[in-house]
Amino acid sequence: MIPILHTGAHGSSDEVRSWGGMVMGHARVSLVLVTTAIVGPIESKPIYHFRPGLRLLSLGFAGCNLGCTFCQNHRISQDTEAPGRHLSPTQVIGMARDNQVGGVAFCYSEPLVHPEQVQGIAREAREARLATVLKTNGFFEDEVFCPLVALMDAVNVDVKGPRDLYREACGIDLPQDPSQWQVIRNIRRAAALCHVECSMVIIPGFYDDPMEMRTLFAAIRDAGGCRMPLHLLSFVPDFRMSRWPPTPWEDMLRIKAWASDFFEYVYADFAGVDAMTTCPCGQDLVVRRGLVVENNLVNVNKCPRCDKRHNFN
């Protein structure tokens, strides 16, 4: 991936921030403070089933409405003063054009804490016929979430994990029943508006109860459908959990087996392993090496061998 602009500042805040009460504005956005701009494939979001291999200009902004103790992007997510460059949406689209990408992604920290900026860039991107992609933690009210997701072609919703993880590592107390969680309800809303995939970081010590995990997977499946791709991501020790152990590969495989009872496409992304998409008949559909698509054999959304219909967009 090619960094065009990366100015992650050191420093963080202990407080869990709240962006409650934001409303969408309709004013034209003039300048946007961009902390990060990197060119790379859509697979890095991770999104595997929307235009495989699509190159994106990925943008980051300072701030997040959560304060996860494992945040790999804490230098921008937890520091609203993180340095960046003020760019107009037109300049951002020019940057995308200069780098010959096919779309713009909003990611790294939590883009939706800057609704007007995301809206301004997404609208110009659409006018320029560029794809729009979002990665979000999904904890937003309808009036922020729905209008912005309606401007996206593809979204990855990052479900952090079981209730204990949200409480201990993200500072949120959630209802016992995951179907009541705002993030799960927003998966359903997003799935009605655009292509959606879901990701979950597997942090050792939080995933030991199979019943709890099955309940969570069932809630996600009921919201996004069994054909929504699910990405299980191995944990990389960082920030306040830098001494926590990384995820053993056996744990990834065990949790993938549980998830596979609920989802047709489960990827256990572990240092680039398990990145293939294969049809149940055994035919390779998309061959990836790490994040690079080496071969895409999907034929008008069908398997070239058995004709089974898949869910690529």
Ligand code: SF4
């Ligand atoms: S939601 Fe994402 S960006 Fe925000 S603190 Fe948590 S891991 Fe970091």
